[in-house]
Amino acid sequence: MKMSGLLNRRSTELAGVVGAVRHIPAGASAPKKLGAKDIVVLDLNRTSAETARAVVAAEVAAVVHVAPSGEENLPRAAYRILAGSTIPVVEDADLSEVADGTRVRVDEGVVYAIKGDEELASGREAGSADLLAEVDAAEGAYVESALAHLANSTEFLSIEHQLLLDGEGLPEIDVEFVDRHVVVVTGSEVSREQLADLKPFIREYRPVLVGVDGGAEFLRAAKLNADLVVANPAEVSDEVLTDGAVLVVPADRDGKAEGLERITELGVGATTFPAAATARDMALLLAFHGGAQMIVTTGESRGLENAFGSSSAPSSTMVDTTVASRLVHAEACATLYRSRGAGIGLALIVLAALVAVAVVVLARDSAQDLLVWAIETWNSFALWVQGLFR
Structure with a gap:
C-alpha cells in the first residue's frame, strides 16, 4: 500500500474532524471555494452575518474563532448563526502561524497537524449554548459601554461647547x-x-x-x-x-x-x-x-x-x-487619490496617442483636413477627461 493511503486511513481513524486551514481576515467575505474539507479560522467579532451564513452554507468541517488578545466581544450576528448550525466551533486556538492549506485535525478543542499528529494549538469547544451566552453577554457589555461613553461625551460637550462651536479658547x-x-x-x-x-x-x-x-x-x-x-x-x-x-x-x-x-x-x-x-x-x-x-x-x-x-x-x-x-x-x-491618479495617467496616454496619430495625418493629408480632425478629436477627448472627475 502507498504511504499516502496509510496516512489517509490513519486520519479517518483518529477522533475529531480533518480539513485544510482557511483563514478569513477580519471584515473579509468568505472565499468562493469553501467546503466540507475546510477548517475556517476567523474572528467572530469581525465577521459579518453574510460571511457567517456563507461558512454555514458551505458546511465546513469546523470553525476556529480566535479574537486578538484583549479584544472585547461584540454582539455580532455571526455568533447566533454559528450557534444555529451543527458545525463544531473551537475558541482561542491560535492558528495565526499556520498557513492556508495546511491539513489539520481538530478534536476536543485541540488542533493537530496531520503530519506527525503534532499539537499546533489548544483551545476549547464552544457549543450552541456557549455561543449564545457569549453574544448575550456581549450585548449587555456593549450597551453599558455605549451609555457610559455617551455620558462622558455629553459631559465633555457641556464643558467645552464654546470651544467646539466657536473655537473659543483656541491658542x-x-x-x-x-x-x-x-x-x-x-x-x-x-x-x-x-x-x-x-x-x-x-x-x-x-x-x-x-x-x-x-x-x-x-x-x-x-x-x-x-x-x-x-x-x-x-x-x-x-x-x-x-x-x-x-x-x-x-x-x-x-x-x-x-x-x-x-x-x-x-x-x-x-x-x-x-x-x-x-x-x-x-x-x-x-x-x-x-x-x-x-x-x-x-x-x-x-x-x-x-x-x-x-x-x-x-x-x-x-x-x-x-x-x-x-x-x-x-x-x-x-483610495480616492489612487483612482484619480489612474484616470490622469490614462488621459495622458490617450493624449500621447492622439499626438502620434496627428503626426501620421499631417504627413498624409492637407493642413485643412488636419485642423478639422484635430478640433473634433480634441473636443471628444476633453469631454472624456471631464467625465473622469464627475
Whole structure:
C-alpha cells in the first residue's frame, strides 16, 4: 500500500474532524471555494452575518474563532448563526502561524497537524449554548459601554461647547490653515503605513502637516517636515522639537501642562492648549476653526465596532462630529487619490496617442483636413477627461 493511503486511513481513524486551514481576515467575505474539507479560522467579532451564513452554507468541517488578545466581544450576528448550525466551533486556538492549506485535525478543542499528529494549538469547544451566552453577554457589555461613553461625551460637550462651536479658547498659532488641505498624523501604529500611502497626495497638494504625539516621529522618519506638532514634549525626540515646527503642548483646563521643562532646556518656543480633549482632537479643532478646506486624519477608523471601546476618547466623539463636514480618513483619501491618479495617467496616454496619430495625418493629408480632425478629436477627448472627475 502507498504511504499516502496509510496516512489517509490513519486520519479517518483518529477522533475529531480533518480539513485544510482557511483563514478569513477580519471584515473579509468568505472565499468562493469553501467546503466540507475546510477548517475556517476567523474572528467572530469581525465577521459579518453574510460571511457567517456563507461558512454555514458551505458546511465546513469546523470553525476556529480566535479574537486578538484583549479584544472585547461584540454582539455580532455571526455568533447566533454559528450557534444555529451543527458545525463544531473551537475558541482561542491560535492558528495565526499556520498557513492556508495546511491539513489539520481538530478534536476536543485541540488542533493537530496531520503530519506527525503534532499539537499546533489548544483551545476549547464552544457549543450552541456557549455561543449564545457569549453574544448575550456581549450585548449587555456593549450597551453599558455605549451609555457610559455617551455620558462622558455629553459631559465633555457641556464643558467645552464654546470651544467646539466657536473655537473659543483656541491658542493663536503661526500656521495658515485657511483653504488648505491638512494631514493630521497620529501616533497610532497604523499611521506609519497610511502615511506612506498618502505620499502622492502630499506631493501634489502640499498640505499642512500636523504631527500628533508619535505621529510627529512618523513624519520625520518619512522625511516630511511637520508644520505643527501637538504633543507632550517629554514624549517626542529632541529632533522633532527643534525641527522648526510650531509646537503646541496639551494642557489641562487649569493650564497645567507636562513636559514644559524640556522646552525650556532646548530653548524653543511653544504654546499651551488648555482643554479637556486629546492631542489628536486639539489638532483637528485647530485645523477646523483655522479654516482648513479638508482634514485628513490617520489612525484607526472610528466605526461602530470601536466607537465605545476603551481606546476611544469621549472627546473624539464630539470633536469628530464638529469637524465632520471636512474630515476624511487617510484610507479613503489614499483610495480616492489612487483612482484619480489612474484616470490622469490614462488621459495622458490617450493624449500621447492622439499626438502620434496627428503626426501620421499631417504627413498624409492637407493642413485643412488636419485642423478639422484635430478640433473634433480634441473636443471628444476633453469631454472624456471631464467625465473622469464627475
